[in-house]
Amino acid sequence: MHEPIRLLIVDDHPVVRQGLRAYLELEADFDIVAEAGDGEEALAAIGEDEPDVVLLDLKMPGTDGQAVLERLGGDGPRVLVLTSATDSERVPAAIEAGAAGFVYKDIDPDALAAAIRTVHAGQTLLSPAAMRGLMSGGPAAAPELTPRESQVLGLIAKGQTNRQIARALGVSEKTVKTHVTNLLRRIGAADRTQAALWAVRHGVG
Structure with a gap:
């Protein structure tokens, strides 16, 4: 319990x-x-x-x-x-x-x-x-993401962990970690919470 x-x-x-x-x-x-x-x-x-x-x-x-x-x-x-x-x-x-x-x-x-x-x-x-x-204000200009990066970001925005994302996409957890690290750098987010907020603002996911 x-x-x-x-x-x-x-x-x-x-x-x-x-x-x-x-x-x-x-x-x-x-x-x-x-x-x-x-x-x-x-x-x-x-x-x-x-x-x-x-x-x-x-x-x-x-x-x-x-x-x-x-x-x-x-x-x-x-x-x-x-x-x-x-x-x-x-x-x-x-x-x-x-x-x-x-x-x-x-x-x-x-x-x-x-x-x-x-x-x-x-x-x-x-x-x-x-x-x-x-x-409601419409998405601002954003860096262009690859289809896989968009998938990963959309799942981050839904609150999924690296393990859950790996399972959903059929890839290793290490691969997901690499995608997440690259994503954070590309969109200028300090952590997953900021990445989720960025995804919502730009209509990803």
Whole structure:
């Protein structure tokens, strides 16, 4: 039996926190270790309660969710941004600051549970609605990728690991690692999260 996923819920609306807790407590593999109503409380809880995944609202008074991400600097727990559908313009900044995923508050509860498990497993997750928000401005000019590089990048954008990509394409994991290294250099991405964001922005995958 695996240890439950330790969750921190961060939202400035108590009713939202209560609703999330009421549902997520029904999931046997989740343990809600703390709640926070603003960014300062969230940072304190991260240090004290050591959650595995933080459900983070972006719009909060005082220290908002973006500031929390920036102060974490990519260290600490995995962060799943959970915010309103009017915040699509915030997606790039949140992902660049280290968020592992981005979903909207109208998400189906079962899909939210799946999203938490996905980011906890080390994968990147952008909801279809968040992807549409990213692409609404149209893709910018981009370096031309080979068909194989486009395939690999598309699978990275879906959150797949090197092993999963190797299995999907029928190649070795070493070959996939080489493709990923070349891709990151070509598109100017520092890591897989930035590569996934680049793929969404340019309609790859």
